[in-house]
Amino acid sequence: MAESAKKPYQEMSRDELADEIAALKAEYKKYQAMELQLDMSRGKPCREQLDLSMGLMDALNSTADLSCEDGTDCRNYGVLGGIQEAKVLIGDMMENNPDNILIYGNSSLNVMYDQVSRSMTHGVMGSTPWCKLDKVKWLCPVPGYDRHFGITEYFGIEMIPVPMSPTGPDMDMVEKLVAEDEAIKGIWCVPKYSNPQGYSYSDETVRRFARLKPAAKDFRIYWDNAYGIHHLYDDRQDYLIEILAECKRAGNPDLVYKFASTSKITFPGSGIAALATSANNLEDIKNQLKHQTIGHDKVNQLRHVRFFKDIHGMVEHMRKHAAIIRPKFELVENTFEENLGGLGIGSWTCPNGGYFISFDALEGCAAAIVDRAKKAGVKLTPAGATWPYHKDPHDSNIRIAPTYPPLEDLRTAAQLFTVCVRLVSAEKLYSEMK
Amino acid sequence: MAESAKKPYQEMSRDELADEIAALKAEYKKYQAMELQLDMSRGKPCREQLDLSMGLMDALNSTADLSCEDGTDCRNYGVLGGIQEAKVLIGDMMENNPDNILIYGNSSLNVMYDQVSRSMTHGVMGSTPWCKLDKVKWLCPVPGYDRHFGITEYFGIEMIPVPMSPTGPDMDMVEKLVAEDEAIKGIWCVPKYSNPQGYSYSDETVRRFARLKPAAKDFRIYWDNAYGIHHLYDDRQDYLIEILAECKRAGNPDLVYKFASTSKITFPGSGIAALATSANNLEDIKNQLKHQTIGHDKVNQLRHVRFFKDIHGMVEHMRKHAAIIRPKFELVENTFEENLGGLGIGSWTCPNGGYFISFDALEGCAAAIVDRAKKAGVKLTPAGATWPYHKDPHDSNIRIAPTYPPLEDLRTAAQLFTVCVRLVSAEKLYSEMK
Numbered sequence: 001m002a003e004s005a006k007k008p009y010q011e012m013s014r015d016e017l018a019d020e021i022a023a024l025k026a027e028y029k030k031y032q033a034m035e036l037q038l039d040m041s042r043g044k045p046c047r048e049q050l051d052l053s054m055g056l057m058d059a060l061n062s063t064a065d066l067s068c069e070d071g072t073d074c075r076n077y078g079v080l081g082g083i084q085e086a087k088v089l090i091g092d093m094m095e096n097n098p099d100n101i102l103i104y105g106n107s108s109l110n111v112m113y114d115q116v117s118r119s120m121t122h123g124v125m126g127s128t129p130w131c132k133l134d135k136v137k138w139l140c141p142v143p144g145y146d147r148h149f150g151i152t153e154y155f156g157i158e159m160i161p162v163p164m165s166p167t168g169p170d171m172d173m174v175e176k177l178v179a180e181d182e183a184i185k186g187i188w189c190v191p192k193y194s195n196p197q198g199y200s201y202s203d204e205t206v207r208r209f210a211r212l213k214p215a216a217k218d219f220r221i222y223w224d225n226a227y228g229i230h231h232l233y234d235d236r237q238d239y240l241i242e243i244l245a246e247c248k249r250a251g252n253p254d255l256v257y258k259f260a261s262t263s264k265i266t267f268p269g270s271g272i273a274a275l276a277t278s279a280n281n282l283e284d285i286k287n288q289l290k291h292q293t294i295g296h297d298k299v300n301q302l303r304h305v306r307f308f309k310d311i312h313g314m315v316e317h318m319r320k321h322a323a324i325i326r327p328k329f330e331l332v333e334n335t336f337e338e339n340l341g342g343l344g345i346g347s348w349t350c351p352n353g354g355y356f357i358s359f360d361a362l363e364g365c366a367a368a369i370v371d372r373a374k375k376a377g378v379k380l381t382p383a384g385a386t387w388p389y390h391k392d393p394h395d396s397n398i399r400i401a402p403t404y405p406p407l408e409d410l411r412t413a414a415q416l417f418t419v420c421v422r423l424v425s426a427e428k429l430y431s432e433m434k
Numbered sequence: 435m436a437e438s439a440k441k442p443y444q445e446m447s448r449d450e451l452a453d454e455i456a457a458l459k460a461e462y463k464k465y466q467a468m469e470l471q472l473d474m475s476r477g478k479p480c481r482e483q484l485d486l487s488m489g490l491m492d493a494l495n496s497t498a499d500l501s502c503e504d505g506t507d508c509r510n511y512g513v514l515g516g517i518q519e520a521k522v523l524i525g526d527m528m529e530n531n532p533d534n535i536l537i538y539g540n541s542s543l544n545v546m547y548d549q550v551s552r553s554m555t556h557g558v559m560g561s562t563p564w565c566k567l568d569k570v571k572w573l574c575p576v577p578g579y580d581r582h583f584g585i586t587e588y589f590g591i592e593m594i595p596v597p598m599s600p601t602g603p604d605m606d607m608v609e610k611l612v613a614e615d616e617a618i619k620g621i622w623c624v625p626k627y628s629n630p631q632g633y634s635y636s637d638e639t640v641r642r643f644a645r646l647k648p649a650a651k652d653f654r655i656y657w658d659n660a661y662g663i664h665h666l667y668d669d670r671q672d673y674l675i676e677i678l679a680e681c682k683r684a685g686n687p688d689l690v691y692k693f694a695s696t697s698k699i700t701f702p703g704s705g706i707a708a709l710a711t712s713a714n715n716l717e718d719i720k721n722q723l724k725h726q727t728i729g730h731d732k733v734n735q736l737r738h739v740r741f742f743k744d745i746h747g748m749v750e751h752m753r754k755h756a757a758i759i760r761p762k763f764e765l766v767e768n769t770f771e772e773n774l775g776g777l778g779i780g781s782w783t784c785p786n787g788g789y790f791i792s793f794d795a796l797e798g799c800a801a802a803i804v805d806r807a808k809k810a811g812v813k814l815t816p817a818g819a820t821w822p823y824h825k826d827p828h829d830s831n832i833r834i835a836p837t838y839p840p841l842e843d844l845r846t847a848a849q850l851f852t853v854c855v856r857l858v859s860a861e862k863l864y865s866e867m868k
Contacts, residue, residue, distance in 0.1 A: 042511065050509040054496040061495070062488040075484040075701040077476065105539050106731045113726040120555050121565060121589065131555060131565040147728075154725040155555065268511040270733035291588040292547040294581075297540045297731070299704035 008344040009422075009429050017430040024423040028376060031416045036377030038413045043195070043355035044404040045264060048324050052317065053266040059307040066302060074298035080290060081282075086272065086301035092311035093229060094260050095242045096276040102285065105296045108261035108273040112222060113151050115257055115275075118288050119185065120155055124218035125254070125284045130155075130185060139177060139187035141169040143358060143386030143397045145195040148188040148224070152388075159388035160184070164197060168205035178214040186220050192240045193227035196386055196399035197358040198351020200238035210246035212255065220281075221256040227354040228260055229318050232326045236352045244276060253278040262304060264355065265314065265321075272301055328402040332357055332414045339418035345425035348400070357400040358386075365424045366395045372420035378413045442778035443856075443863055451864040458857040462810065465850045470811030472847045477629070477789035478838040479698055482758050486751065487700040493741040500736060508732035514724060515716075520706065520735035526745035527663060528694050529676045530710040536719065539730045542695035542707040546656060547585050549691055549709075552722050553619065554589055558652035559688070559718045564589075564619060573611060573621035575603040577792060577820030577831045579629040582622040582658070586822075593822035594618070598631060602639035612648040620654050626674045627661035630820055630833035631792040632785020634672035644680035646689065655690040661788040662694055663752050666760045670786045678710060687712045696738060698789065699748065699755075706735055762836040766791055766848045773852035779859035782834070791834040792820075799858045800829045806854040812847045 012020065060066065066074045068083045081087070082103020091098040104111045123129045130136045138152045142161040152159055160177065162169045168191070178184050189209075191201040201209075209221055223243050231237045247255045254277075262271030275285070308314045333350050336359075340346050348359045361369055366383035373380050381399040384390040400417075402410055446454065494500065500508045502517045515521070516537025525532040538545045557563045564570045572586045576595040586593055594611065596603045602625070612618050623643075625635040635643075643655060657677050665671045681689045688711075696705035709719070742748045767784050770793075774780050782793045795803055800817035807814050815833040818824040834851070836844055 044511050047507070050507065053509070056496075057494045057498065057500075058496045060491045062490075062492045064491060066491075073481070073484065075487070075704065077478050077697075077702040107727045107729075110727045117551055117555060121551060129565070131563070147725075150725050154722070263511075267509040267733055269729050270509065270731045288588070291581075291584050293541045293544045295541075295703050297704045297734070299701055300731070300734070 006342050008342060009425055010344050012429070014430065014433050017426050017433070021423065021426045021430060024419055024426065027419050028372070028423055031376040031412075031419065034377070034412070036412065036416070038377060038405050038409050039379045040401050040405060040410075040413055041379045041381045042404070043264070043401045045268065045321075046324065046404050046406070049321055049403070050267060052320050053307075056266055056303060056307045059303045060299065066299060068302065072298075074302045077294050079295050079298055080286060080293070082274070082296065083298050083301050083305075085305045089305050089308060089311065089314070090260070090272070090274045091276075093314060094225065094258065094274065094276050095228075096244055096258070100244060100276045100278065100282070102275045102282060102289075103296060103301055104273040104275065106269055106271060106273060106300075108224065108226065108259045108263070109147055111259055111273050111275050112148070112224065114292075115222070115285075116151055116155055116186075118285070119218065122288060124220065125280065127218035133183070135183045136185050137181065137183045139169075139174060139184060140388050141187070141189065142388070143196055143392070143399070144188060145190055145224070146381070146385040146390075148222075149388045152188070157185075161388060162187075164194070164199065166197075166199050168199065168201035171205055171208045175208065175212060178212055178216075178219060180215060182215040184214065185216055185218055186222050189221060189223050190226055191223055191243070192225055192238060193230060193351055193354025195226070195354065196356040196397075197349045198354045198356060199349070200240055203241050206241040206243055206246055210243060210250040210252060210255065212252070219255075223256050223258040225258055225260050227264070229315060230264060230321070230355070231318065231353040232322050232329055233352055234319070238352050244278070248278075254280050257281065265317065266304065266307070270300070272297075272304055325403045327407060328410055329357065331407065331410055332400060332402045335411070335414040335418060339415070340421060343422065343425075346421050355401060355403055357402060359398040359400055361396045361398060361421060362425050362428060363394045363396050365421070365428055366392060366398050368424040369417075369420045370398060372424060373417055376416055376420070378416050380417070440776050442776060443859055444778050446863070448864065448867050451860050451867070455857065455860045455864060458853055458860060461853050462806070462857055465810045465846075465853065468811070468846070470846065470850070472811060472839050472843050473813045474835050474839060474844075474847055475813045475815045476838070477698070477835045479702065479755075480758065480838050480840070483755055483837070484701060486754050487741075490700050490737060490741045493737045494733065500733060502736065506732070508736045511728050513729050513732055514720060514727070516708070516730065517732050517735050517739075519739045523739050523742060523745065523748070524694070524706070524708045525710075527748060528659065528692065528708065528710050529662075530678055530692070534678060534710045534712065534716070536709045536716060536723075537730060537735055538707040538709065540703055540705060540707060542658065542660065542693045542697065543581055545693055545707050545709050546582070546658065548726075549656070549719075550585055550589055550620075552719075553652065556722060558654065559714065561652035567617070569617045571615065571618045573603075573608060573618060574822045575622065576822070577630055577826070577833070578622060579624055579658070580815070580819040580824075582656070583822045586622070591619075595822060596621075598628070598633065600631075600633050602633065602635035605639055605642045609642065609646060612646055612650070612653060614649060616649040618648065619650055619652055620656050623655060623657050624660055625657055625677070626659055626672060627664060627785055627788025629660070629788065630790040630831070631783045632788045632790060633783070634674055637675050640675040640677060640680055641684075644677060644684040644686060644689065646686070653689075657690050657692040659692055659694050661698070663749060664698060664755070664789070665752065665787040666756050666763055667786055668753070672786050678712070682712075688714050691715065699751065700738065700741070704734070706731075706738055759837045762841060762844055763791065765841065765844055766834060766836045769845070769848040769852060773849070774855060777856065777859075780855050789835060789837055791836060793832040793834055795830050795832060795855060796859050796862060797828045797830050799855070799862055800826060800832050802858040803851075803854045804832060806858060807851055810850055810854070812850050814851070
């Protein structure tokens with residue numbers, strides 16, 4: 001099959017496609033017989049990655065002094081915005097001044113949700129609460145992160161897809177829409193190693209974001225820098241212009257909420273999340289936050305600071321993550337290249353960081369591919385998940401999450417995936433020839 | 435002064451009061467000269483109490499297996515409702531079935547806030563979102579917990595005070611109001627060792643709560659059982675009927691949200707919070723929660739379970755807390771009795787548990803007493819804080835928080851407090867004689 005596989009499917013005759021389908025069906029059955037149970041659906045760290053942070057559990061013990069440098073006893077109530085040394089560490093991680101940082105609990109998703117929720121009930125800096133408006137709209141670069149879209153869908157916000165390219169969202173469209181429509185209150189961005197493509201916004205894109213002229217005064221860029229230091233390579237690292245500084249330079253200091261967390265640095269669900277934004281936004285947020293909580297988990301903040309010591313410790317830690325997951329990305333990319341290269345039935349990204357590879361199948365094939373893989377025991381992110389309302393109008397995008405399965409499982413899963421892509425694509429082309 | 439002090443102030447002549455005022459002013463000056471800096475304003479555990487939980491820091495270390503009994507790796511994403519063994523432990527603490535428990539993050543206040551916030555934007559079990567209603571009202575037993583009132587005030591909910599008695603809120607009034615007014619959507623309750631009185635609701639009160647017939651289908655009792663196991667004595671412990679079971683028996687299974695946390699058991703701000711409620715409410719809540727977070731801090735949940743092992747471990751732990759703070763409560767109560775007993779210028783509670791003593795001064799004196807204390811270096815909870823909108827119409831209630839200061843400081847603070855009470859009361863009575 002290897003030989004024929006190099007001929008683009010679109011150039012095959014009906015008989016050649018029939019032969020290909022028969023061969024692929026036989027191969028697919030072999031995988032089914034293996035009774036696989038593999039999961040490539042979510043961007044989860046693998047066991048070996050989690051093991052890297054076990055030292056976190058020793059960072060504090062019963063003889064430790066759980067006081068901050070300023071004397072605050074982290075074991076007691078208080079300190080709404082987070083302890084100073086955590087602000088410094090996370091500030092270095094986010095490339096922001098500690099004064100612009102709010103340290104939260106364990107989940108940046110929760111922070112983003114709360115931002116939207118507060119805007120619904122209380123508006124932004126004194127604007128009309130969004131729940132009092134007839135219509136609230138949101139820009140959603142696509143394909144994008146399903147949990148972002150889940151928040152805006154939950155709040156009944158109308159989501160408008162904006163096409164992504166390797167340099168970021170279509171900025172002509174973004175600029176035009178936000179300038180024209182006061183109902184547009186936000187945009188979801190994963191600016192570095194984007195979910196799912198692994199793209200990083202170009203300098204021009206960031207600069208145009210910082211210079212947006214939204215009709216709505218309460219429009220905010222939701223800048224989810226989830227993978228800011230999540231490089232796969234030492235020598236191939238994307239660089240992103242720091243958005244807060246750029247907004248300030250552009251005279252738009254309050255335009256952006258920037259999010260990050262240590263979820264994929266230490267333990268997902270047991271890390272610390274943070275928000276960086278302007279002094280005005282921080283004041284607005286704290287006026288609400290003080291009613292919601294007395295403070296977040298300072299002991300866990302201190303634990304992270306004592307474990308990493310400083311940003312250099314964190315960067316070295318991330319190199320260990322990269323050493324574990326880089327081979328997984330390369331395995332998937334190589335398998336795709338070997339089995340799909342030149343066939344004209346799919347394209348995929350080869351990111352320098354982040355947690356995902358984005359795969360684009362022939363139009364109308366994604367759901368069938370995911371379904372085929374599922375029936376052979378390989379769970380993928382549902383087709384459509386990368387689009388608002390779970391509806392990919394092209395039915396072509398599939399998010400590949402290579403980090404969680406062990407390398408050997410991943411090899412099998414990636415192989416099976418390519419079999420599914422070829423089978424579904426061949427069947428589609430064959431049926432269209434009828 | 436000791437002799438004259440036993441004569442009720444109301445029975446004193448103008449001259450006697452003048453003498454008393456002069457003597458008290460001299461005494462007050464002595465305290466001012468001490469340049470005190472004492473804080474009795476918040477219900478914070480003291481250092482010795484926090485030391486009790488240092489073992490929590492050893493409950494997990496870098497060689498520990500951070501897996502649950504069911505195999506879940508607590509270090510990774512997932513498990514929205516909390517790990518099973520935490521549900522069992524907190525279920526035992528809350529006297530509820532683990533199936534009725536949702537484990538949250540570090541703050542029960544945050545859980546309550548989120549309940550109100552979700553009701554504002556999405557209603558309760560399909561009811562009209564409260565933000566779409568002209569008016570939302572709330573019942574507030576008074577005096578009560580300032581942070582409760584802070585949440586409802588923040589959301590623009592009209593708060594209606596309901597008088598408290600040693601058996602709980604005025605249930606005639608509660609029953610009548612909720613039956614008549616569909617705009618009333620909730621009530622704040624601290625049913626055991628209430629904040630600030632330390633009262634516990636009687637059996638009849640709990641039974642009447644469970645049998646409420648609210649006009650609003652989306653009315654919920656916010657049952658903040660913050661001090662469920664926070665007894666001061668081994669032999670004098672209040673007992674509270676379990677509200678979920680009672681609501682179920684009464685045919686009102688969905689009427690209540692019950693809250694608790696380990697904030698005053700282990701470390702405030704680094705503990706775990708929980709909600710207990712019916713299956714229907716849990717489903718409603720989880721349909722929202724899944725958009726807000728992937729899960730709360732499971733490692734910290736596991737840490738608490740490994741530290742306490744079971745509810746017996748927790749109860750023994752609470753006896754150690756009691757041993758530290760019981761003398762503080764008794765010191766304050768004895769000082770009040772010695773210096774204020776028989777004077778007819780104030781009354782106070784002597785609770786069997788919780789974190790507060792409630793003091794009622796002569797009408798119109800609370801703010802002046804708090805101000806006097808402040809000017810001599812003793813910080814008290816601001817007068818009015820125990821009432822909605824910070825407005826105590828009688829200006830009489832003061833919340834005393836005896837746990838945080840060291841015993842010697844507390845002695846000084848309590849003495850000074852009684853001097854302030856006497857001085858302000860004498861001045862008031864003197865001025866009324868003019």
